[in-house]
Amino acid sequence: MKRVLLLGGTGDALAIARRLTKPHVYSIAGLARVPADLACEVRVGGFGGVAGLINYLHANDIALVVDATHPYAARMSRHAREACTAAGIPLWAVRRPAWQSQPGDDWREAANWRGIVEEIAAFHRPLFTLGREPLAHLDEIPASQHWTIRCLDPHEGNARADIIDARGPFDIGGERALIDAARIDVIVSKNSGGKATEAKLAVARERGLPVVMLVRPSLPAAEREFDEPASALDALLAFDTNTQ
Incomplete structure (x- = not known):
C-alpha cells in the first residue's frame, strides 16, 4: 500500500488523522501536543528543510502529501510544494477560508x-x-x-x-x-x-x-485544494482505495 503523509498540527488535520490507519503518517511539529488515540503512524519534529523532506518522501515510499498545516505556516507549505515537485509526488492542501468582515466590524x-x-x-x-x-x-x-x-x-x-x-x-x-x-x-x-x-x-x-x-501569507498552489477537512477526507479515502 502506498503511504500518505499528512502535514498537520491543526484541528482540521487532526480530524483527518483520526480516520487514517497505518501505514499512513501524521506529521506534527515538536511544539504540538502528540495525540494518543490515533491508529496511523505519528511523526514528531521537522524534516531538515526541503532536502530532508525529499529524502523522507523517497525513503518512506510516500505517494501523496496532504498539507493541512495552519494558514500561517507558510514556510512549511512552501517546503512541501518544493519537495513534492522535486520528488514527483502530488500535493493536496486543506486551505481553511479566511474570516470575512461583517457589518459593524472595525x-x-x-x-x-x-x-x-x-x-x-x-x-x-x-x-x-x-x-x-x-x-x-x-x-x-x-x-x-x-x-x-x-x-x-x-x-x-x-x-x-x-x-x-x-x-x-x-x-x-x-x-x-x-x-x-x-x-x-x-x-x-x-x-x-x-x-x-x-x-x-x-x-x-x-x-x-x-x-x-x-494579513495571511500567500501559499503555493496544490494539485487539489479543499476548504474543509470532510471533503479532503473523502478524496483521501478514495485515493487510499485506489492505491492498495
Whole structure:
C-alpha cells in the first residue's frame, strides 16, 4: 500500500488523522501536543528543510502529501510544494477560508509585528491571539499598555502582561467574560478562519472593539485544494482505495 503523509498540527488535520490507519503518517511539529488515540503512524519534529523532506518522501515510499498545516505556516507549505515537485509526488492542501468582515466590524490590517505595534499604539489593553510571537516582546511593552496574551502553552508573564494558556474552541460567553474582565480595548488576531476561535470576533462586534488582523501569507498552489477537512477526507479515502 502506498503511504500518505499528512502535514498537520491543526484541528482540521487532526480530524483527518483520526480516520487514517497505518501505514499512513501524521506529521506534527515538536511544539504540538502528540495525540494518543490515533491508529496511523505519528511523526514528531521537522524534516531538515526541503532536502530532508525529499529524502523522507523517497525513503518512506510516500505517494501523496496532504498539507493541512495552519494558514500561517507558510514556510512549511512552501517546503512541501518544493519537495513534492522535486520528488514527483502530488500535493493536496486543506486551505481553511479566511474570516470575512461583517457589518459593524472595525478591522485594521497589519502585515507584520511592526505593523501590529503601530496599529495598537493608541490602545491600552490589547488581547493578543497570535500564538507565541508576543512572548518574544514582553520587554517591549509600552508604559501605557497592559497586554493579555492567549497562547497554547504556559509561559511566565510579567507585571505588564498576563499569559493565558488555553486551547479552543472558545464560545461567546467565555470570550465575553475574558474581554470584560481584562478590560480589553483592542483584539489582535491572525485571520485563521474556522469556527473554533471565531467567537472573539462576534464579541468585538458587540462591544464595538477594533480588531487588528495579521494579513495571511500567500501559499503555493496544490494539485487539489479543499476548504474543509470532510471533503479532503473523502478524496483521501478514495485515493487510499485506489492505491492498495
